[in-house]
Every structure is written in C-alpha cells, then in structure tokens.
C-alpha cells in the first residue's frame with residue numbers, strides 16, 4: 001500500500017450530532033463533532049465522565065437507542081474500498097453512482113431553494129458552488145432534494161456500481177444504514193470492546209462457543225475449522241492453555257482473561273476498525289497495562305484502525321497516535337499525542353493533564369473543580385467557561401469553534417477564544433464570531 005492511501009481516513013466523522021429527546025429536555029450529548037481515523041492509526045477520545053465519548057462511539061456504530069437520535073447534517077463515512085465493493089454487489093438497490101447523479105446537481109440552485117435552510121458554511125465551504133455532492137448526500141440532504149432515495153447508503157464516486165470489482169472509490173455512509181447492511185457493519189467491519197466484558201459475553205455459553213459463533217458468522221467456518229480458529233484467536237490474545245479453556249464458561253475466567261476473550265471475539269469478525277470504550281477501566285493497574293500492550297500489539301500486527309475512549313490521560317499517552325479532547329458534547333482540542341502533551345492549548349486539556357498522578361509539582365492531586373454541564377441548548381458561549389481559569393467576558397457571549405492553534409498548523413486545533421495564539425485576543429475572538437455567524441447563515445461574507 002502506498003503512503004498516500006494509508007493517509008486517507010478509513011473513518012471520516014463530520015458534524016456528528018446525537019441528541020436524546022426526553023419529556024423534560026433535549027440532551028445534545030454529541031454536538032457537532034468532527035474527526036477522522038486513518039488506516040492503521042489509533043485515535044483517542046478523552047474527557048471527563050458525561051462529556052459524550054460513549055455516545056460518540058455508539059453513534060459511529062449506529063447503536064443509538066430511542067429516545068436518542070443522530071440528527072440530519074451528521075455524517076460518518078466508512079472509506080474502505082473492499083467494503084464499498086462488497087456492499088455494492090450485495091445491496092445494488094441501495095447503491096448510488098454519484099458521478100451519474102452529479103450530472104443533475106447544481107449546488108448553487110440547491111442552496112437557493114426555500115426549503116433548504118442550511119448554508120454552505122455548514123459543510124465548511126465559503127460558497128455554494130464549492131460544496132461537493134458527496135457531502136450533501138452523506139449529511140442526509142440528498143433525499144429531500146430528490147438526488148437519492150431514503151435508504152441509499154453506498155455511494156460510489158469513481159467507477160461503475162454495476163461492476164463492483166471495478167469500483168475505484170466511494171464510501172458507505174454509516175448514519176444511513178439499516179437492516180442487513182447495518183448488521184454487516186456492526187460487529188463485522190467495525191467491532192467494539194466495552195468496559196465490562198460481561199456485557200459482551202453470555203454467561204450460559206462457553207467462551208469457545210461464543211467465539212466459534214462469531215467465527216461462523218463472519219468467516220463462514222464450521223466444525224473443527226471453527227474450533228481451530230477459536231483456539232488460535234485465544235492464543236493470539238494471550239490466553240494460556242487455550243485448547244482447554246475454550247470449554248470454560250465466562251465466570252471461570254478472571255476479569256483480565258474475560259476482556260482478552262472479548263477482544264478475541266472482536267478479532268473473529270476480522271474488523272477494519274476496532275472501537276474500544278474504556279476497555280481497561282474496570283481492571284487493576286497491572287492487568288490494565290497488559291491489556292493495553294496486547295491491543296497495541298494486535299493493532300500493529302493486523303494493521304487495525306482503532307478508536308480508543310478513556311478518561312485517563314496516562315492511557316492516552318500509552319496507546320494513541322492522535323487525540324481528540326471532548327467536553328460537553330464538543331471536541332475542544334485535537335493534536336498528535338506528543339504535541340498535545342508538550343503543548344496543550346485548551347485550558348481544559350491543561351486541567352486534564354494536571355490531574356494525571358505524578359504530573360504536578362505540589363503534593364496534592366490537582367483536579368478541575370466542578371462538573372461537566374449537560375448540553376441542553378445549542379451552544380452560544382464556551383461550555384467550559386464557568387470552570388475555566390482563563391475565562392474572560394467574551395467567553396460567555398461567543399461560541400468557540402475549532403481553529404488552528406497557530407496560523408497554518410492544521411493538525412493542532414483548539415476551540416478556545418484564545419486561539420489562534422499568534423493573534424491578538426480581539427482578532428481571535430472576531431475569527432470565532434465570524435465563523436459562527438457564517439454557520440448559522442447570518443453573515444455570508
């Protein structure tokens with residue numbers, strides 16, 4: 001594989017919004033989150049309890065239950081050619097040739113329509129003419145514009161969908177999946193490991209039978225071949241005496257061994273992307289370190305892409321390549337892991353780093369005072385301001401959007417009115433204000 005293709009994200013999350021609609025209130029658990037994961041890369045999501053990490057993961061898996069819903073305007077693209085080809089051949093009725101649709105696509109007329117209340121800036125573009133068709137259909141606006149059907153979810157951008165093997169480019173839009181295509185994605189191309197292994201293991205079946213079931217479903221193996229594969233998977237995750245232990249039940253395994261078994265089950269799906277939601281939080285420190293080592297090893301061996309969720313900056317340092325810091329439904333800082341630790345820019349990130357044991361100068365563990373607020377309303381200010389040591393008047397009046405921390409450094413962004421740091425505060429605040437105005441259509445500049 002060329003360096004070029006490996007730099008392309010396998011997962012591209014854009015403007016993800018997932019809300020829970022209860023009788024009492026609307027909880028904007030994930031409120032406009034964008035990030036990506038490249039092939040073979042481990043991307044962290046870190047933040048305190050209630051910041052929206054798990055809901056982000058569940059949204060990516062299409063696992064959000066009522067009263068929760070991922071909103072229109074959200075997009076989660078799975079950019080994996082093999083999957084696009086497989087889906088195009090299995091679900092031709094749900095596959096769209098975007099090159100053909102593009103012939104009828106006039107972005108300027110589209111944004112001029114009265115029924116369309118979104119702006120090009122919502123897609124990150126200055127003018128309507130620049131907004132690609134793929135973005136419009138991925139974000140779920142293609143149906144009402146008559147460009148695609150409601151259940152279309154496989155979008156081919158290069159090649160003919162009628163001969164799937166010749167498709168050269170395209171994506172599956174995860175937020176549009178349902179039924180069989182969704183089942184194949186979840187626990188197939190994308191596998192998940194949760195904090196509590198017992199949520200993934202059934203107590204009444206042996207560990208071996210559960211792994212074999214996964215092997216049967218995803219690799220089509222049966223009988224002795226499935227048993228052999230299950231044993232090899234248990235050995236791959238470091239379970240000693242695997243041939244005997246496949247006949248044991250989950251309660252006969254220790255906590256660490258159970259989590260290893262869950263990881264083996266995830267691997268049985270031969271996933272491209274592994275989502276780990278606090279997989280080591282419930283384990284004691286030594287076991288935690290072993291599981292992290294195991295995941296890092298498997299990731300490198302199998303060229304897995306990994307999304308790793310934790311509230312622990314120490315774990316982030318150990319396992320991730322890039323990090324997204326989440327607060328109250330938003331990503332407030334994104335950077336490569338070394339850069340983030342060497343030069344954190346958001347006051348929230350600094351607070352999290354100071355709360356790592358052994359990182360502070362005094363003898364008391366510093367914590368950020370207060371709690372994560374529940375985001376109920378669209379943000380019109382900085383949600384961290386009430387707890388922020390650097391807050392100033394404008395923080396209560398302007399919603400900070402992610403911007404480069406210095407002019408031109410795209411791979412390190414922060415959503416803080418003090419950024420970009422090489423501008424005067426007034427200039428920086430103006431930049432955030434203008435970007436907000438454009439998004440909501442108040443100022444087209």
Ligand SMILES: Nc1ncnc2c1ncn2[C@@H]1O[C@H](COP(=O)(O)OP(=O)(O)OP(=O)(O)O)[C@@H](O)[C@H]1O
Pocket residue numbers: 020027029047048049050051052053054055056067068311374
């Ligand atoms: N089923 C649900 N119904 C209503 N609100 C929910 C539901 N699930 C999550 N939420 C809310 O969404 C917000 C984000 O929750 P989430 O579980 O993603 O946080 P988290 O960052 O994973 O926290 P933790 O570290 O505790 O796991 C919280 O305010 C939570 O109360």
Ligand code: NI
Pocket residue numbers: 053054055277
């Ligand atoms: Ni969580």
